[in-house]
Amino acid sequence: MKKGKSTIHDIAEKLGITASTVSRALNDHPRISENTKKLVIKMARQLNYQPNNIASALRSGKSKLIGVVVPTVNRNFFSSVIRGIEDIANTLDYKVIISQSYEDYEKEVQTVEALLNARVDGIIASIAKNTEKFDHFQKVLDKGIPLVLFDRITNSLEVSQVVIDDHYGAYQTVDHLIQQGCKRIVHFTSPKKINIYKERLRGYMDALQDHSIPFDPLLIEESNMQLEDGRQSMLNILEKNIPFDAVFSSSDYAAMGAMQVLKERGFKIPEQVMMAGFGNEPFTSFTDPPLTTVDQKSIPMGKETAETFFELLKSDQKKDSPQKTVLKPELIIRRSSQKK
Structure with a gap:
C-alpha cells in the first residue's frame, strides 16, 4: 500500500x-445502493480514510x-457558553472548532485568520x-461570512450580538445590598474598555443614585479582576482607611480574593462587611460564607448565540440588519449578603 493519506481513489x-x-x-x-455504501464505508475504515474538509468545503461551499x-x-462561564453552542450545532450536524485568545489582541487576530x-x-x-482594534472581525464581515459576538462585544462593528443585561444584574445586586442596610459599597471594576465592566459600573452608580447615596470614587478599585487582583484591591481599600460596609465585585474571582483578605x-x-460577586462560578456556593452572585445564564446564552448564527447562515446577512439579543441575568442571594 502506498504511503501517505488514503484518498477516495484508493478506495475506488x-x-x-x-x-x-x-x-x-x-x-x-x-x-x-445500500450494499455499495456499506462496502465503501468498510473499505474506508480499513484504509483509515480521512475526508479532506477543506477540499469538501471548496466543492460544496460548506465546511459544516x-x-x-x-x-x-x-x-465556567465560557465553557458553559460553548456547551450551549455545541448543543445547537450538534443537532444540525455542525462541528465546533474552539480557540483561545488568552486575552491577547495579536493572538485573537491570528486565530481569526x-x-x-x-x-x-x-x-x-x-x-x-x-482588543481595541477590530479590523480582523471587519475582514470576516467583508467576506460575507457570518459573525456573532457574545458577552464581550463592541459597538464599532455592524454585527449581531448576544449579551446579558449587565446593568440590570449590577443594579439588582447593589439594590439588594442597600436593602440590607449597606451605604458604603466598594466596587471592583476593570480599567479595560470592555462593555460588560462599563455596564456593571453604570448599574452600581444608578442604584446608588436611586437611593440618594452619594458616589465616592475612593470606593472604586480597578484591576484585571483575577483572584490576586481582588486581594490587592482589598488591601488598597484597607490602606485608604475609609469606612465601607460592603463589596460588590464585577468578578467572582476578585470577590474571592477580597474575602480572603x-x-x-x-x-x-x-x-461587618457584606459581599457579592458576578458570574456564579461553581466555587461561589462553597465559600464560607457562600457568596452572593449574579448568574449570567451561560448555557442559554450559548444556545441563543448559536441560533442567531444559524439564522444568519441561512439568510442573506447583507440584507438583514444585525440583531442584538439581551438576556436577563439572575441575582442569587446567599449568606455573604444576608442579615442573620
Missing part, C-alpha cells in the same frame, strides 16, 4: 468502482465547521480584554 481502486461513486456513497447519495473564539476555556483559512462557515467570538484581617462576613 480496491473496490473496482469509480471515485465519483465512492464520493457519492460516502455522502449518502440516494442513487447509490464553526469557529468559536473565547478569551479562555478555564472559566487561521479559522478563515480553515474555511469555517462562520465565527462566534467573545472579545479579548486587550478580609477574613485574614479578622472581619466578619456578613456581620
Whole structure:
C-alpha cells in the first residue's frame, strides 16, 4: 500500500468502482445502493480514510465547521457558553472548532485568520480584554461570512450580538445590598474598555443614585479582576482607611480574593462587611460564607448565540440588519449578603 493519506481513489481502486461513486456513497447519495455504501464505508475504515474538509468545503461551499473564539476555556462561564453552542450545532450536524485568545489582541487576530483559512462557515467570538482594534472581525464581515459576538462585544462593528443585561444584574445586586442596610459599597471594576465592566459600573452608580447615596470614587478599585487582583484591591481599600460596609465585585474571582483578605484581617462576613460577586462560578456556593452572585445564564446564552448564527447562515446577512439579543441575568442571594 502506498504511503501517505488514503484518498477516495484508493478506495475506488480496491473496490473496482469509480471515485465519483465512492464520493457519492460516502455522502449518502440516494442513487447509490445500500450494499455499495456499506462496502465503501468498510473499505474506508480499513484504509483509515480521512475526508479532506477543506477540499469538501471548496466543492460544496460548506465546511459544516464553526469557529468559536473565547478569551479562555478555564472559566465556567465560557465553557458553559460553548456547551450551549455545541448543543445547537450538534443537532444540525455542525462541528465546533474552539480557540483561545488568552486575552491577547495579536493572538485573537491570528486565530481569526487561521479559522478563515480553515474555511469555517462562520465565527462566534467573545472579545479579548486587550482588543481595541477590530479590523480582523471587519475582514470576516467583508467576506460575507457570518459573525456573532457574545458577552464581550463592541459597538464599532455592524454585527449581531448576544449579551446579558449587565446593568440590570449590577443594579439588582447593589439594590439588594442597600436593602440590607449597606451605604458604603466598594466596587471592583476593570480599567479595560470592555462593555460588560462599563455596564456593571453604570448599574452600581444608578442604584446608588436611586437611593440618594452619594458616589465616592475612593470606593472604586480597578484591576484585571483575577483572584490576586481582588486581594490587592482589598488591601488598597484597607490602606485608604475609609469606612465601607460592603463589596460588590464585577468578578467572582476578585470577590474571592477580597474575602480572603478580609477574613485574614479578622472581619466578619456578613456581620461587618457584606459581599457579592458576578458570574456564579461553581466555587461561589462553597465559600464560607457562600457568596452572593449574579448568574449570567451561560448555557442559554450559548444556545441563543448559536441560533442567531444559524439564522444568519441561512439568510442573506447583507440584507438583514444585525440583531442584538439581551438576556436577563439572575441575582442569587446567599449568606455573604444576608442579615442573620
